[in-house]
Amino acid sequence: MLHDLEHQGWTVSDDIIPAELAHRLLAEGHHRWEEGFFHAAQIGRSLSQQRIAGIRGDTICWLDDTDPHPASIDFRLWFTALQSTLNRYFYLGLKRLECHYARYDSGAGYARHIDQHRDTSDRKISMVLYLNENWQTGDGGELCIYDPATPEREIARIPPLMGRLALFRSDTIPHAVLPCARTRWSLTGWFRTDDDSF
Numbered sequence: 001m002l003h004d005l006e007h008q009g010w011t012v013s014d015d016i017i018p019a020e021l022a023h024r025l026l027a028e029g030h031h032r033w034e035e036g037f038f039h040a041a042q043i044g045r046s047l048s049q050q051r052i053a054g055i056r057g058d059t060i061c062w063l064d065d066t067d068p069h070p071a072s073i074d075f076r077l078w079f080t081a082l083q084s085t086l087n088r089y090f091y092l093g094l095k096r097l098e099c100h101y102a103r104y105d106s107g108a109g110y111a112r113h114i115d116q117h118r119d120t121s122d123r124k125i126s127m128v129l130y131l132n133e134n135w136q137t138g139d140g141g142e143l144c145i146y147d148p149a150t151p152e153r154e155i156a157r158i159p160p161l162m163g164r165l166a167l168f169r170s171d172t173i174p175h176a177v178l179p180c181a182r183t184r185w186s187l188t189g190w191f192r193t194d195d196d197s198f
């Protein structure tokens, strides 16, 4: 996995996250959704933020340090250990992960983009954990990875299966979410090199 991340800039694993943790995270996502904690996702940063549903159709719910949800707390422990591994292996100096639930309604997707914002390089590694049970071929919603040198060229199409984890470089890897045919759940995060601003 680390080898692929190093050499091709992205990697996928189906067994790195404990299955019971993924199921608890999905249940927690449903709960947060039902309680009304999701809001429309935006594109870009602060003042330039805009919502263009045609480009990015998900609604999101950020995790924060003070969340009392047991599954989130366990997930935080888990990705902190992953962060240590990435730092040991790549000397990246990662300090924290910012992370949100994402829920794509049927018909929604996310057009091709790169995760690192133009004016800051603090996002180093992107992580997406998929939380969809019984996802079928016709359900769409695949993560598409494109060639960094030729962004029109698709090099992988990854169905968002329950417990699957994708990791990729935030600065170089163009990717997109194809429109899904049913509700699509995930947790998306970015390992960053800056301190929390609070």
Ligand SMILES: O=C(O)CCC(=O)C(=O)O
Binding pocket: 102, 110, 115, 128, 142, 143, 175, 176, 177, 186, 188
């Ligand atoms: O959910 C995915 O597969 C990718 C989401 C994504 O690219 C993003 O939120 O920046």
Ligand SMILES: [Fe+2]
Binding pocket: 113, 114, 115, 126, 175
């Ligand atoms: Fe992205």
